[in-house]
Amino acid sequence: MITRPRSRYILVESSEPMDSKDVSTAHSLLSAVAKQVGESGYIELNPRLPFQYHSSTFIMKVNRGSERRAILALSFIKEVNGKRLGLYTIKTSGTIRTLIEYCKRTYK
Amino acid sequence: MKFYDFSKIEVDLQLQTRLGFAKIYSEKDMPIESTINQRGIAHIVISKSPDTLSKALRSPDVKGIIFEGNEFNKKIIEKAAEARKVILIPVSYLLWQNVHERQKAVHDIRKAISAIHKLKARAAIVTLAKDKESLLSRAQLGEVASMIAVNNGAKLFGGELFDN
Numbered sequence: 686m687i688t689r690p691r692s693r694y695i696l697v698e699s700s701e702p703m704d705s706k707d708v709s710t711a712h713s714l715l716s717a718v719a720k721q722v723g724e725s726g727y728i729e730l731n732p733r734l735p736f737q738y739h740s741s742t743f744i745m746k747v748n749r750g751s752e753r754r755a756i757l758a759l760s761f762i763k764e765v766n767g768k769r770l771g772l773y774t775i776k777t778s779g780t781i782r783t784l785i786e787y788c789k790r791t792y793k
Numbered sequence: 794m795k796f797y798d799f800s801k802i803e804v805d806l807q808l809q810t811r812l813g814f815a816k817i818y819s820e821k822d823m824p825i826e827s828t829i830n831q832r833g834i835a836h837i838v839i840s841k842s843p844d845t846l847s848k849a850l851r852s853p854d855v856k857g858i859i860f861e862g863n864e865f866n867k868k869i870i871e872k873a874a875e876a877r878k879v880i881l882i883p884v885s886y887l888l889w890q891n892v893h894e895r896q897k898a899v900h901d902i903r904k905a906i907s908a909i910h911k912l913k914a915r916a917a918i919v920t921l922a923k924d925k926e927s928l929l930s931r932a933q934l935g936e937v938a939s940m941i942a943v944n945n946g947a948k949l950f951g952g953e954l955f956d957n
Binding site: 698700753756757759760761763769770771773774775777791 | 811812813888889925926927928929930932933936937940
């Protein structure tokens with residue numbers, strides 16, 4: 686039986702405004718993640734950027750069990766799309782809804 | 794358990810909370826100086842010189858020491874353990890290094906942490922971020938600590954800094 690891989694959602698805040706919905710920015714960020722974790726690590730993580738909350742907050746989706754690796758990889762990313770920035774992982778959750786509710790409570 | 798960090802810049806309270814720390818100390822809370830100041834203010838001494846660090850450990854105003862450039866000295870670690878002073882281990886510079894430099898730096902820190910554990914010295918892994926790009930959240934600092942110290946990382950990171 687093939688089971689659907691479970692995911693974890695990481696709420697990420699950047700020190701500078703960053704639009705994860707912009708194709709070149711998303712590509713640059715995911716390439717930076719791939720550089721940090723390697724090709725096999727990237728397949729294991731399978732990172733996606735499903736949601737942008739506001740200018741500097743977005744959600745990253747990764748496969749369950751590899752979120753710690755993703756958190757470490759994000760620590761070492763200091764440039765996205767030619768822009769110098771820092772990425773902070775604020776919260777990790779099993780559902781995107783929890784993170785959106787957290788964002789609504791926290792970022793007013 | 795509450796977690797603390799130390800950075801060179803001031804971080805606003807809301808961001809401190811979002812990053813998951815009870816407090817991020819800055820140089821405004823506790824100055825970092827290269828010599829022992831005699832003004833009776835609590836401070837931290839950063840130096841490469843074992844003599845300066847040794848003198849600092851005898852001063853009641855010095856709350857902690859930092860080995861500049863993470864050049865650790867086992868004798869000073871021993872003295873810090875006796876004096877019950879905190880050894881701050883900055884890690885934010887690792888984030889900017891290339892993989893080879895980082896590997897060497899991690900190896901040096903790991904060796905020092907091993908000595909710290911054997912001697913039961915007080916130590917804390919902190920970012921000591923010079924800019925906001927170098928800041929890390931609690932989860933990230935925990936992962937970096939685990940990367941450096943493998944199993945010992947969790948015990949070291951974020952512990953009670955300066956007897957809060």
